Amino acid sequence: MKITGRRKLNTCRIIAVIAALITGLFLPCASALAASDYEAEALLRKELPIQSNDIKGWPTGPEITAEGAIVMEANTGTILYAKNIHEQLYPASTTKIMTCLLAVENSSLSDMVTFSNDAVFSVPSGASNIGMDVGQSITMEQALYGIMVGSANEVANAVGEHVSGSISSFVSLMNKRAKELGCTDTHFANTNGLQDEDHYTSAYDLALISKAFFSNELLCKVGNTPRYHFTATATQPDDFYLNNKHKLITGEIACEGVLGGKTGYTDLARETLVTCAERDGMRLVCVVFMEESPSQFTDTVTLLNYGFNNFHAVNIKDNDTRYMPGDSLFFESESDIFGRSGTILKLSAADMMILPRTSAIEDTGYEISYDLTESERENNPTAIARVSYTFGGAPIGCAYVCYNKLPPAGEGSLPQGRRTIYLNVKILILILLGFVIVVTIIGSLISRILSNTTITSRSDRIRYNRRKKEFMKKKFRSGRFK
Numbered sequence: 001m002k003i004t005g006r007r008k009l010n011t012c013r014i015i016a017v018i019a020a021l022i023t024g025l026f027l028p029c030a031s032a033l034a035a036s037d038y039e040a041e042a043l044l045r046k047e048l049p050i051q052s053n054d055i056k057g058w059p060t061g062p063e064i065t066a067e068g069a070i071v072m073e074a075n076t077g078t079i080l081y082a083k084n085i086h087e088q089l090y091p092a093s094t095t096k097i098m099t100c101l102l103a104v105e106n107s108s109l110s111d112m113v114t115f116s117n118d119a120v121f122s123v124p125s126g127a128s129n130i131g132m133d134v135g136q137s138i139t140m141e142q143a144l145y146g147i148m149v150g151s152a153n154e155v156a157n158a159v160g161e162h163v164s165g166s167i168s169s170f171v172s173l174m175n176k177r178a179k180e181l182g183c184t185d186t187h188f189a190n191t192n193g194l195q196d197e198d199h200y201t202s203a204y205d206l207a208l209i210s211k212a213f214f215s216n217e218l219l220c221k222v223g224n225t226p227r228y229h230f231t232a233t234a235t236q237p238d239d240f241y242l243n244n245k246h247k248l249i250t251g252e253i254a255c256e257g258v259l260g261g262k263t264g265y266t267d268l269a270r271e272t273l274v275t276c277a278e279r280d281g282m283r284l285v286c287v288v289f290m291e292e293s294p295s296q297f298t299d300t301v302t303l304l305n306y307g308f309n310n311f312h313a314v315n316i317k318d319n320d321t322r323y324m325p326g327d328s329l330f331f332e333s334e335s336d337i338f339g340r341s342g343t344i345l346k347l348s349a350a351d352m353m354i355l356p357r358t359s360a361i362e363d364t365g366y367e368i369s370y371d372l373t374e375s376e377r378e379n380n381p382t383a384i385a386r387v388s389y390t391f392g393g394a395p396i397g398c399a400y401v402c403y404n405k406l407p408p409a410g411e412g413s414l415p416q417g418r419r420t421i422y423l424n425v426k427i428l429i430l431i432l433l434g435f436v437i438v439v440t441i442i443g444s445l446i447s448r449i450l451s452n453t454t455i456t457s458r459s460d461r462i463r464y465n466r467r468k469k470e471f472m473k474k475k476f477r478s479g480r481f482k
Helices: 005-046 092-106 117-121 140-148 153-164 167-180 203-213 217-223 295-310 374-379 425-477
Strands: 068-073 079-083 112-114 137-139 227-230 240-243 258-266 270-279 282-291 311-315 345-347 352-356 365-369 383-391 394-403
Touching: 068 203, 068 295, 079 203, 079 295, 092 140, 092 153, 092 167, 092 203, 092 217, 092 258, 092 270, 112 140, 112 153, 117 153, 137 140, 140 153, 140 217, 140 227, 153 167, 203 270, 203 282, 217 258, 270 295, 282 295, 282 311, 295 311, 352 383, 374 383
Parallel strands: none
Antiparallel strands: 068 079, 068 282, 112 137, 227 240, 258 270, 270 282, 311 352, 345 394, 352 394, 365 383, 383 394
């Protein structure tokens, strides 16, 4: 039977209705099944061990549904909470923390960032963007807000091209900078975190990157912006607002002291989140990987509260009086050998350690090292030694033993490449006293030996002379000399 056009249309409509009914019946079931699977996986992840709980005397950390998580104190690098912190996982858009860090380190805020065809169209349809077109330009400052607030993938690409000339060159720079920061479980394959099996990092590595990011005042401001307004310009014609999806930044979920952060999501990465907060002299970076919404936010609040409630920062110089470095008479002394007042060596005043609130500084161990790295010498030009502190074997901070004052340039300053040698004058004086005593004893012994020798010789002569006289008398009496 021949089907007319109208019948074809009706048939198509009927098929469409049937398809819609089937879809309506099965898709919710499929979605519910998928959600159920994710919830089951989250519960399994909650049972994973928390490595920081193995530290003797350490406050017990909370169980969360993240695959990997860390809380790091940014000023000291102390790890307060650790769960699979070296597992290689997908970071999703939290990658953009590194992109913005490199942008600030390698460009000016007034630079104009122009969008190429590759920057715009290498982003797949449906991925996060702010609608930039090829040929449009925005300032680097606007680009930073576009990346951190709007999570714009095309903007991250354009920034990479502006800094390094191409996306691939910028990715190489990302990997180089990651190594410089101490990352060992990281490899970047793009500027924005779009899914790629060769694009991964760990909670620990991302905390190191975030630590550097939040040490920059401008990036803290950008990373803590809940809403940003783009105005029309000659090189970008649209007027629009960007709204941050980080609920701790917008205030949708309360958390005291938030300094900023970045969200991330892909189907394989699941929800990822980086957050920085500061309270009572501690700055904590929290990273959670592979969570289900909204747990990435609620677990982050739980972890930050755990850190702030159970630990505190302790100034080392003001509180640790247990030791004096064995090779310096002048450590914490009031005068030098010439009677001049003032210390020659001292502990750096700003150095801190992070301690559990239930513990004392006497519960820590320490180790002194004179083998400073080049970076340490650059950051602490007067330092001669490092005192590294541990609690239950876990690093909790360090202090530097520093020369109190560097000689002014041209006034006894050391030539480049020379090292200052610090003499222990106390030991030197003891050695000199010992030497004098030994010399005195030896001299006394020699004098006695010589004296005894002299006395013995005189006695022999006296006896010889007496015997000679007696012999002569006997001969005289016997008449031999008649």
